Amino acid sequence: MSTEIKKQLKKGQLSPVYLLYGTENFLINEIKQEIITTALNQEEYDFNLSTYDMNEVSVETAVEDAETLPFMGEKRVVILKNAAFLTGTKEKQKVEHNLKRLETYINDPVPYTCLIIEAPYEKLDERKKVVKLIKKQFEVLHASPMNEKLVYSWLYERAGEHHITLTSDGADRLLQLLGAKLMLLSSEIAKMALYVGEGGEINSETVDLLVARTxxxxxxxxxxxxxxxxxxxxxxxxxxxxxxxxxxxxxxxxxxxxxxxxxxxxxxxxxxxxxxxxxxxxxxxxxxxxxxxxxxxxxxxxxxxxxxxxxxxxxxxxxxxxxxxxxxxxxxxxxxxxx
Known part of the structure; x- marks a missing residue:
């Protein structure tokens, strides 16, 4: 889960490299946004935030940008989307990637850039050197679909972030209505937290009252x-x-x-x-x-x-x-x- 990375970000501690992989896109996007907002002020986005689709751009181009000094700020954030080169896929890719160049960067990343590598795939190829390097040295989030126990833990954690209490019957009712759809669950908890106020409680009656009906x-x-x-x-x-x-x-x-x-x-x-x-x-x-x-x-x-x-x-x-x-x-x- 993303708990440890979140704790570090709340303390303002940034890793030079993040690997976010798995099929639970909500968790990937949430952590990615928290990294960005920790590293940059919103006014800096235009100058110091870059996103590269690895289906369209070579990894060398993205690494060169990561090595470029930030403009009018202290940090840069460079995002590599769709990093299929970290998987064992046999499909021919439209762009050839020089992974040696990425490996060199991983071994000695610049201190002023946060490099976020997104791989929205179920598995990575653990045999690849670049995968081993990242996992050994830097922060990794495996955003896989959660089992029942983890979803309940996530719900209670999310309620705690809003400084409210979620009862067990409230959690049961939410999951009965929405299933394990994290984006929906997150938005509904945020809405109910506003309704009950800080220190309030969400129970099954609150859920029935406020969750949009289908x-x-x-x-x-x-x-x-x-x-x-x-x-x-x-x-x-x-x-x-x-x-x-x-x-x-x-x-x-x-x-x-x-x-x-x-x-x-x-x-x-x-x-x-x-x-x-x-x-x-x-x-x-x-x-x-x-x-x-x-x-x-x-x-x-x-x-x-x-x-x-x-x-x-x-x-x-x-x-x-x-x-x-x-x-x-x-x-x-x-x-x-x-x-």
């Missing part, structure tokens, strides 16, 4: 209310969806999808699968599995099969004009509550 979020909430037999709240969500002109057939399709997930999670759990294995098998996020596992406890397997069959019948009735589509959906939700 159709999928509403479907999740609707299923959750049905599972817990909260019929009045379920109908309130359903009528909101009707007011938003959501198509009943579409609502039903999303609802049955969630019940199928609950059914499959229950069945795979019975077979001894772990939640991680279930997520891989069903190709859904681990948080979805965790939620579905909790909901599955309220049903027997045969009950879920009957619910799925009821949705199939309702779909047929809606598509054949058996009666008003909204009424069919209302009757189905009432039946689910009573099952």
């Amino acid at each position: 159709l999928e979020n509403d479907i999740f909430a609707l299923v959750d209310r049905v599972v817990h037999r909260k019929l009045e709240e379920a109908f309130r969500i359903l009528y909101d969806l009707f007011q938003q002109n959501e198509e009943p057939i579409k609502i039903a399709a999303l609802l049955v999808r969630q019940f199928r997930i609950i059914y499959h999670v229950k069945e795979l759990t019975r077979r001894g699968y772990s939640q991680k294995q279930i997520a891989a098998t069903l190709k859904i996020h681990p948080y979805g599995v965790k939620v579905a596992a909790g909901q599955a406890k309220f049903f027997k397997g045969k009950d879920l099969s009957a619910i799925i069959a009821a949705f199939a019948e309702a779909d047929y009735q809606m598509k054949t004009g058996f009666m008003d589509k909204k009424l069919i959906l209302e009757m189905l939700i009432t039946k689910l509550k009573n099952d």
